[in-house]
Amino acid sequence: MKIASRDDLKQARDLAAGTMERQTKRVLVCAGTGCLAGGSQQIYERLAKLAEGKDDISVESGPEIAHIGVKRSGCHGFCEMGPLVRIEPMNYLYIKVKEEDCDEIFEETILNNRPVERLLYELDGVRYREQEKIPFYAKQTRQVLENCGHIDAENLAEYLAAGGYRALEKALFEMTPQEVVDVITKSELRGRGGGGFSTGYKWKQVAGQKETVRYVVCNGDEGDPGAFMDRSVMEGDPHKMLEGMMIAGYAVGAKEGYIYVRAEYPLAVKRLRTAIDQAEEAGLLGENIMGSGFGFRVHINRGAGAFVCGEGSALTASIEGERGMPRTKPPRTVEQGLFGKPTVLNNVETYANVPLIIEHGADWYHRLGTEHSPGTKAFALTGSVKNTGLIEVPMGTTLGEIVFGVGGGIKDDAPFKAVQIGGPSGGCLVTSNLDVKLDFDSLKELGAMIGSGGLVVMDESTCMVEVARFFMNFTQNESCGKCVPCREGTRRMLEILEDIVAGRGTVEQLDLLQELGEAISDTALCGLGKSAALPVLSTLKNFRQEYLDHVVDKRCRTGNCQALRRFVIDPQKCRGCSKCARNCPAGAITGKIKEPFSVDAAKCIKCGACVEQCAFGAVYVEN
Amino acid sequence: MLEQSYYDKTDEIIAGHGMKKESLIPVIQDIQAQFHYLPPELLGYVAGKLGIGEAKAYSVATFYENFSFEPKGKYIIRVCDGTACHVRRSTAILERLRQELGLDADRHTTEDMLFTLETVSCLGACGLAPALTVNEKVYPAMTPESVSELIKNLAQDRPAAERTENT
Numbered sequence: 001m002k003i004a005s006r007d008d009l010k011q012a013r014d015l016a017a018g019t020m021e022r023q024t025k026r027v028l029v030c031a032g033t034g035c036l037a038g039g040s041q042q043i044y045e046r047l048a049k050l051a052e053g054k055d056d057i058s059v060e061s062g063p064e065i066a067h068i069g070v071k072r073s074g075c076h077g078f079c080e081m082g083p084l085v086r087i088e089p090m091n092y093l094y095i096k097v098k099e100e101d102c103d104e105i106f107e108e109t110i111l112n113n114r115p116v117e118r119l120l121y122e123l124d125g126v127r128y129r130e131q132e133k134i135p136f137y138a139k140q141t142r143q144v145l146e147n148c149g150h151i152d153a154e155n156l157a158e159y160l161a162a163g164g165y166r167a168l169e170k171a172l173f174e175m176t177p178q179e180v181v182d183v184i185t186k187s188e189l190r191g192r193g194g195g196g197f198s199t200g201y202k203w204k205q206v207a208g209q210k211e212t213v214r215y216v217v218c219n220g221d222e223g224d225p226g227a228f229m230d231r232s233v234m235e236g237d238p239h240k241m242l243e244g245m246m247i248a249g250y251a252v253g254a255k256e257g258y259i260y261v262r263a264e265y266p267l268a269v270k271r272l273r274t275a276i277d278q279a280e281e282a283g284l285l286g287e288n289i290m291g292s293g294f295g296f297r298v299h300i301n302r303g304a305g306a307f308v309c310g311e312g313s314a315l316t317a318s319i320e321g322e323r324g325m326p327r328t329k330p331p332r333t334v335e336q337g338l339f340g341k342p343t344v345l346n347n348v349e350t351y352a353n354v355p356l357i358i359e360h361g362a363d364w365y366h367r368l369g370t371e372h373s374p375g376t377k378a379f380a381l382t383g384s385v386k387n388t389g390l391i392e393v394p395m396g397t398t399l400g401e402i403v404f405g406v407g408g409g410i411k412d413d414a415p416f417k418a419v420q421i422g423g424p425s426g427g428c429l430v431t432s433n434l435d436v437k438l439d440f441d442s443l444k445e446l447g448a449m450i451g452s453g454g455l456v457v458m459d460e461s462t463c464m465v466e467v468a469r470f471f472m473n474f475t476q477n478e479s480c481g482k483c484v485p486c487r488e489g490t491r492r493m494l495e496i497l498e499d500i501v502a503g504r505g506t507v508e509q510l511d512l513l514q515e516l517g518e519a520i521s522d523t524a525l526c527g528l529g530k531s532a533a534l535p536v537l538s539t540l541k542n543f544r545q546e547y548l549d550h551v552v553d554k555r556c557r558t559g560n561c562q563a564l565r566r567f568v569i570d571p572q573k574c575r576g577c578s579k580c581a582r583n584c585p586a587g588a589i590t591g592k593i594k595e596p597f598s599v600d601a602a603k604c605i606k607c608g609a610c611v612e613q614c615a616f617g618a619v620y621v622e623n
Numbered sequence: 624m625l626e627q628s629y630y631d632k633t634d635e636i637i638a639g640h641g642m643k644k645e646s647l648i649p650v651i652q653d654i655q656a657q658f659h660y661l662p663p664e665l666l667g668y669v670a671g672k673l674g675i676g677e678a679k680a681y682s683v684a685t686f687y688e689n690f691s692f693e694p695k696g697k698y699i700i701r702v703c704d705g706t707a708c709h710v711r712r713s714t715a716i717l718e719r720l721r722q723e724l725g726l727d728a729d730r731h732t733t734e735d736m737l738f739t740l741e742t743v744s745c746l747g748a749c750g751l752a753p754a755l756t757v758n759e760k761v762y763p764a765m766t767p768e769s770v771s772e773l774i775k776n777l778a779q780d781r782p783a784a785e786r787t788e789n790t
Binding site for chain 1: 686704748751762
């Protein structure tokens with residue numbers, strides 16, 4: 001059906017809501033990247049097939065009669081427990097579902113309303129039936145992600161039924177572009193991509209340019225290792241982000257929008273393409289949308305594997321078909337961005353906030369979060385934490401509440417060591433920072449940044465020097481090579497870090513690292529270069545002793561640094577079977593049969609083959 | 624010299640994106656998806672069609688990591704070395720794969736053209752760390768043992784790992 005007017009939209013929404021109401025049960029199979037990898041497509045197919053075989057309740061019976069809705073939704077967030085299946089209206093959440101479980105789910109829950117107890121989440125002896133009561137969810141506030149996991153990600157009607165495109169409708173028919181900009185400015189929405197720049201200010205700048213051809217660009221090049229918030233929004237609720245872009249287009253007078261998506265996110269590209277096609281077919285994208293006179297088109301550009309394209313001017317260069325290299329500013333993107341025209345550039349999560357603000361108002365938006373960082377923030381919580389997944393909490397939630405509340409604490413109850421926030425541009429937060437409120441300003445004070453929102457939790461088994469080397473290796477690989485501080489400086493820093501983890505480091509090198517890091521931060525051309533040294537500077541500050549262990553004592557307390565490992569055979573456990581000696585490629589292990597063997601540290605190449613081979617657990621790494 | 628069919632397919636791809644300068648990246652992405660690598664002859668051909676200098680097209684194609692002038696194996700294994708995977712020991716998986724496939728940091732494709740082994744900075748599947756992909760399919764929570772099993776299955780061409788087209 002073509003939506004040609006406001007009335008048509010209302011009709012389409014009523015129709016969609018009616019269909020949803022007639023679904024006696026809604027079965028939402030998570031079809032995010034994570035659960036798909038766990039086999040959720042087969043689960044979906046099996047459940048849909050089971051529902052199809054029954055009279056009266058068939059999925060294929062059409063929207064006009066009561067039926068069971070079996071849907072593929074976006075990411076539910078609880079990736080650790082996937083594949084996930086949610087069943088409404090009871091709101092049961094089944095975890096780690098397998099294809100073999102489908103018949104029982106169908107028979108028990110869908111037909112007879114009984115929970116399948118063994119598939120429910122259990123923690124500390126308590127079994128949780130309802131998804132909303134599980135601590136992982138109960139401690140979150142899902143505002144931007146409200147639809148992720150609750151609607152069919154590839155169905156416009158479901159988005160409409162959930163209140164979708166109401167904000168666009170309000171903007172187009174009840175507000176002037178200036179009023180839209182004013183509301184966004186008043187909401188103090190800040191860019192979720194990391195910088196935390198005022199979105200309203202950006203929009204105002206673009207709207208005020210003399211040049212009348214303008215563009216709206218969405219940065220979906222979520223390149224930070226350990227971050228997948230934007231991927232989940234694009235996969236789980238693509239229309240919300242499109243709606244945000246359209247509202248931006250209306251506010252600044254742009255007729256075209258571009259979405260730049262990482263090459264590594266093929267599913268996000270597919271879902272976005274589907275959403276754009278649906279919106280075009282319905283008349284929500286194109287010329288004269290709903291008869292308002294406003295027209296807007298959206299294009300998708302796929303990245304080609306360059307991290308630096310997450311930087312604004314590099315991203316627009318890439319869309320133009322150039323090498324994705326940042327340029328000097330000014331002129332800024334708001335003045336001369338894509339194709340040299342004024343451009344609004346925001347990231348996925350920022351655009352997904354826009355419809356909420358337009359619909360409910362700036363004051364409503366301020367009810368959550370801190371004074372100058374209102375709203376919520378989605379984080380990707382990963383690493384050594386019990387509940388990994390996609391979470392959303394109000395800005396200003398403390399690190400401790402996230403790691404130990406939502407995250408459920410450290411895996412295997414190991415001691416907490418640090419959280420790496422903001423990926424290769426961020427820093428690490430330590431035990432003394434657990435009470436820090438996570439918002440743009442308080443993190444800046446700590447020399448870290450919220451970045452795009454990756455939180456990688458680390459326990460005592462992680463070597464921070466190795467982590468610093470890891471990030472520097474990443475940045476060095478991804479440095480575009482345009483400016484000297486980043487191109488040469490990161491290489492020198494990486495060499496030093498490689499020396500340190502290989503046991504060749506010196507105390508003087510630590511000072512050199514610090515000096516180089518500060519010089520790069522001061523002089524690099526773009527944001528990526530400026531922040532490239534942060535992981536090193538931050539670990540140097542917080543874990544200096546660990547660096548000293550490596551350079552002075554030539555010792556890595558975690559055993560992560562292979563070159564510093566010392567392999568030892570426990571004479572109590574060794575049975576003298578000689579298996580280790582036979583498998584040692586360096587001939588470093590000697591001994592007499594049936595007597596304890598020993599490792600010659602001078603010959604040992606630290607490959608660890610002996611540890612793997614020993615049937616008695618007698619070979620260990622001395623820390 | 625490439626067969627004519629390569630050029631015909633390229634013409635088709637160019638027509639889908641339009642003869643403009645900014646089509647370069649999408650066009651060569653589609654060529655690579657089609658042939659599993661970017662034949663250098665086609666890059667020059669595309670440059671001519673789009674009215675860009677060959678050197679310019681080459682500078683763009685070499686800037687982005689995804690483009691490869693070398694033919695790749697039938698199965699492209701990409702081991703995630705993002706932070707979350709790294710913390711959960713993805714290096715051990717990479718090492719095992721290199722060992723079993725006889726590859727190293729400089730040699731990425733097996734001689735029988737069956738496997739190409741690469742690393743990727745983050746697949747965004749951090750909840751499933753350590754993860755890898757074979758062509759486009761994501762394999763979660765890998766261990767050195769499970770990757771050995773995986774390549775054994777792939778080498779025997781089990782259907783579980785069929786190529787899904789990058790569209």
